[in-house]
Structure formats: structure tokens, C-alpha cells
Amino acid sequence: MQLTIEFGGGLELLCDSKKIHHVNVEFEQQNEEDKLTMRELLSWVQTNLIKERPEMFIKGDTVRPGVLVLVNDCDWELSGQLNTSLEEKDVVVFISTLHGG
Amino acid sequence: MEGKRNVRICCLCNERRASLKRPKTLQQICTECFYLAFENEIHQIILSNRLFSRGDRVAIGASGGKDSTVLAYVLSKLNRVHDYGLHLFLLSVDEGITGYRDDSLETVHRNQIQYGLPLKIVSYKDLYGWTMDEIVKLIGLKNNCTFCGVFRRQALDRGAAFLKVDKLVTGHNADDIAETILLNILRGDIARLSRCSSIVTGEDGPIPRCKPFKYTYEKEIVMYAYFKKLDYFSTECIYSPNAYRGFAREFIKDLERIRPRAILDIIKSGENFRISTTTKMHEQGTCERCGYISSQWVLIDDQSSSGDGGGSTRCCSSAWWMFTVTVPEALRSISHVCSGGGQNQEKNKEKGGSLHGCIHGKEDEEMKVVFIDKGKRFSAVQSH
Missing domain, CATH: 3.40.50.620 (HUPs)
Structure with a gap:
């Protein structure tokens, strides 16, 4: 699945200071209704994009409190957070609010 | 389980797609309504607090x-x-x-x-x-x-x-x-x-x-x-x-x-919070040396190396650091700044004179400044 993943608010520093990543995420579809959700994407991102200090990004099984997530410019709190399902060409944005103002 | 394809509609305008959930009100609103609400709240705060x-x-x-x-x-x-x-x-x-x-x-x-x-x-x-x-x-x-x-x-x-x-x-x-x-x-x-x-x-x-x-x-x-x-x-x-x-x-x-x-x-x-009137507070004072507000530092001891008791100088954090500028004479003459109880003496800031500044790092957020002014040794700690 082709996705665009963006990091902002300092999170880009965890992945070689690169803000925008065009990626192809493959996942195993158990049956036809199976969709890639943010839950799987988070662990994919952690494995494949985050190069250092993963604790700045993940806490427990979700993003660290203070990291905002938007899927196609929509707050993931409106779409079920970890259960948000993803589709081809979606844009997922992670922004840290934890850096100084 | 909600999927993101269930598009939610802004609860304020009932027209556009909601883009975020407000932490303050838990309302689901679109960007346009959000801008307005955000700016208006700040406007109200500015007015009501004059x-x-x-x-x-x-x-x-x-x-x-x-x-x-x-x-x-x-x-x-x-x-x-x-x-x-x-x-x-x-x-x-x-x-x-x-x-x-x-x-x-x-x-x-x-x-x-x-x-x-x-x-x-x-x-x-x-x-x-x-x-x-x-x-x-x-x-x-x-x-x-x-x-x-x-x-x-x-x-x-x-x-x-x-x-x-x-x-x-x-x-x-x-x-x-x-x-x-x-x-x-x-x-x-x-x-x-x-x-x-x-x-x-x-x-x-x-x-x-x-x-x-x-x-x-x-x-x-x-x-x-x-x-x-x-x-x-x-x-x-x-x-x-x-x-x-x-x-x-x-x-x-x-x-x-x-x-x-x-x-x-x-x-x-x-x-x-209502603070008990018997609570001892460190008032915001003015540093006798540089004239700036000193809320952070209170003198704790002033042992004298020259035998005389020393004054009641209340010193601000700028004690060691402002020596080279603003501060009138006493501080302008500082010749040493050291940390860790005397190591790392810095001599290249030497201006001549007899005032020495010292800084001791302790635990997190706490430190002690020691300086010597014309033979008198002063220590100051943060007041909290």
C-alpha cells in the first residue's frame, strides 16, 4: 500500500531529519475484509522509519502522549485512533507538541 | 470499531467535514470553525482580563x-x-x-x-x-x-x-x-x-x-x-x-x-489556592549589587576570610555572571569563576580586583553560588 508519512514538530529528527516519506507498506491480509490500520502502521513506522530515540515517538502500544496524529488532515481522535483503517495513497502526519515554544 | 471513512460533520456549522476534536470541549469541528473559535477565545481572554x-x-x-x-x-x-x-x-x-x-x-x-x-x-x-x-x-x-x-x-x-x-x-x-x-x-x-x-x-x-x-x-x-x-x-x-x-x-x-x-x-x-498567612515567603527583592529583581537567591552564609562578619548582601543569580557588564564596581572586579567547588578556574575573564565568583552544581535545579568580595566570602542558594 502506497502511503505518505510526514513527521513534524521535531519528530523528523528521529528519522534522519527527513520530514516526508513516500512508502510502500506491505501487510498480510488474513481475509478480504482485513484492512491495514494505524495499529499496524505504527509498528511498521517504528521498525522502518524511526532511527533513534523511539521512546520519543511510542509509549506502550500507541504514540507517546503529546504526539498528534492526522490521517488525511483529520485528527485521528475522530477516526478511532489505533483502529483507523488506511487506504491507498493516504497521508499520515505525526507532529510532536513536546518541543519548546 | 470506527473507521476513518465514516466522515464526521462539524458540530458547529453542520456542513463541513470535522478535522479535529477540541480537548477543551470534546467538540468535533472543521478547520474554519476551529480558527474562529480559537481566535475568539483568545480575544475574549484579552478583553475579560483587560x-x-x-x-x-x-x-x-x-x-x-x-x-x-x-x-x-x-x-x-x-x-x-x-x-x-x-x-x-x-x-x-x-x-x-x-x-x-x-x-x-x-x-x-x-x-x-x-x-x-x-x-x-x-x-x-x-x-x-x-x-x-x-x-x-x-x-x-x-x-x-x-x-x-x-x-x-x-x-x-x-x-x-x-x-x-x-x-x-x-x-x-x-x-x-x-x-x-x-x-x-x-x-x-x-x-x-x-x-x-x-x-x-x-x-x-x-x-x-x-x-x-x-x-x-x-x-x-x-x-x-x-x-x-x-x-x-x-x-x-x-x-x-x-x-x-x-x-x-x-x-x-x-x-x-x-x-x-x-x-x-x-x-x-x-x-x-489560598496561601496560609503564616507561610514564610521569600519576597521578590532587589539585588543590592546590580539592582535587578532577585527572587531566586538568598544569602545563606557570609564567612569572612578576613575575620570580619560580612554584610547582609542579598544576591541574585547574576552574581557571578553579570560581573563583566551592567554591574557596578563590586562585580566588575570579579577575577575568578569556578565550578564544582573551586575546580575549573577561569582566568581569562580576569578584570583585576578582589571579587571571586564560584558556582557549585548540586542536585537538579539547585545550585549554590559562592563568591568572594574584597576578602569576604559569600554564599547564596536558590530560595526554593
Whole structure:
């Protein structure tokens, strides 16, 4: 699945200071209704994009409190957070609010 | 299980697609309604607290980070739309931190052009003769944030005086204030606890400061900046290992996830504390040496190496650091600055004379300054 993943608010520093990543995420579809959700994407991102200090990004099984997530410019709190399902060409944005103002 | 394809409609306009959930109200709203609600709330806070008067000259403390960038944008917009009649300025402090402040100041330079606001930069180097890079080299990473914070406070005052402004506004948001209230409780710092939740401080001082974002969630500031594509800088200071504050911050963020109102409720608690009149408070005094406000340092001992008891000098944190500038004679003569109980003596700052400055790093956020003035040894500790 082709996705665009963006990091902002300092999170880009965890992945070689690169803000925008065009990626192809493959996942195993158990049956036809199976969709890639943010839950799987988070662990994919952690494995494949985050190069250092993963604790700045993940806490427990979700993003660290203070990291905002938007899927196609929509707050993931409106779409079920970890259960948000993803589709081809979606844009997922992670922004840290934890850096100084 | 909800999937994102169930598009939600804004609960305010009932037309457009909702883009975010407001932490304050849990409303699901679209970007247009969000901009309006966000700006209007700040407008109401400004009016109900009478933060400004027509014709005021107002400096916006601008770091290039998200909060001050959004503050500069929103304040210039409100000033235009509601005709406050304010003269706005950007005021930045250059601490002299390579790879951090130099980059963020570039953002401020861009903001100056984008928002058409005059910019003044005051630097530690110009004011005090030291950059933070040089200070850290000397004292190490311990306590440097405390120093830097006190220096910045004073630098902002100087910059504000230079611009002849009536008020200084800063981008402190609701999360920051909740965190500070909690931190002051954790430290038993009663004097600061009663001050830190006020929207306006320093009214009796030279330049009052206010925080128009006192009730504004960090999440909304970042969302606003994101949707408006505002240009801000976001790198953590390279010298900020402030673990204690970090824990408080993380705790607040954890609470917010479970119950977003927690942030406003902590502020409400902070505002309504009544401090027992028998509580001993360290008043904000004026440093006898440099004349600046000294809330942080109290003299604890003044053993005399020359046999005489020494005075009751109350000294501010600038004791060791201002020696080369502003300060009148006594401090101008400092010849040594040392850390860790006398090691790392710095001789190249030598100006001649008999005053020696010493700094001892202790635990996190606590330090002791020892200096010797004309043969007398003084120690001062932070008052909390």
C-alpha cells in the first residue's frame, strides 16, 4: 500500500531529519475484509522509519502522549485512533507538541 | 470499531467535514470553525482580563517556536480585526547556542517579514559578555537551564525597555502553566505557586508580562499552526536535560489523554489556592549589587576570610555572571569563576580586583553560588 508519512514538530529528527516519506507498506491480509490500520502502521513506522530515540515517538502500544496524529488532515481522535483503517495513497502526519515554544 | 471513512460533520456549522476534536470541549469541528473559535477565545481572554489598552506598545517574546509564532500571528490578526490599536513588536533573545538558537532566529527573521512586525534581538553576548555556549563550557550541563532562564528573563526586560513597550506577552500555553503549577507544588515553592498561575505578572515591576494563551491547549496551538501552515522551528535546546520538569510534563500529557479537562482544572486549582498567612515567603527583592529583581537567591552564609562578619548582601543569580557588564564596581572586579567547588578556574575573564565568583552544581535545579568580595566570602542558594 502506497502511503505518505510526514513527521513534524521535531519528530523528523528521529528519522534522519527527513520530514516526508513516500512508502510502500506491505501487510498480510488474513481475509478480504482485513484492512491495514494505524495499529499496524505504527509498528511498521517504528521498525522502518524511526532511527533513534523511539521512546520519543511510542509509549506502550500507541504514540507517546503529546504526539498528534492526522490521517488525511483529520485528527485521528475522530477516526478511532489505533483502529483507523488506511487506504491507498493516504497521508499520515505525526507532529510532536513536546518541543519548546 | 470506527473507521476513518465514516466522515464526521462539524458540530458547529453542520456542513463541513470535522478535522479535529477540541480537548477543551470534546467538540468535533472543521478547520474554519476551529480558527474562529480559537481566535475568539483568545480575544475574549484579552478583553475579560483587560490585557491591553489602546495605543499600548506590546512586545511579543518570540523564540521562533510554535507558541510564540502562533501568538504573533493571532495577535496581529486580532489587533487588525478588532482594532485594538496596539503597536506590536517581536522581541527575541539570542542566548548564543550554536545549532539551536541561530536556526530558530532565522525563523523569527522570516516571521518579521511575514507578519510585518519590527524585530529586536537582544543577545547574552552583548548584554553580559557571555554566550550560553561559553557558560556551559564553564559550568557543565548541570543547572544551565536555571541560569539560562534567569538570564532570559532579564534579557527580555532589557529588550522591552529598549523598545519602550508597555507590555511583554509570552506564548506560555495552558499545558505549560499546568506543568509549572505542578512543579511548584512538587518543589514546595509557595511564592512561585501563588504567582505562576496569574495571567498578568510583574505589574509592580518595570514591564508587566502577560500570557494570552493561558487557557489555550498546546494541542490546539500546534493544530492551528499545522492547518494554517505557519512557519515555526521545533528543535529541543541542545542543553536541556531538565529531568524533573520532563516528568511533570509527561505526567500532564498522560492525564490529558485520559481526561483533557485535567489541564484546565490544574490551572483552576492553582488560581484558587489560598496561601496560609503564616507561610514564610521569600519576597521578590532587589539585588543590592546590580539592582535587578532577585527572587531566586538568598544569602545563606557570609564567612569572612578576613575575620570580619560580612554584610547582609542579598544576591541574585547574576552574581557571578553579570560581573563583566551592567554591574557596578563590586562585580566588575570579579577575577575568578569556578565550578564544582573551586575546580575549573577561569582566568581569562580576569578584570583585576578582589571579587571571586564560584558556582557549585548540586542536585537538579539547585545550585549554590559562592563568591568572594574584597576578602569576604559569600554564599547564596536558590530560595526554593
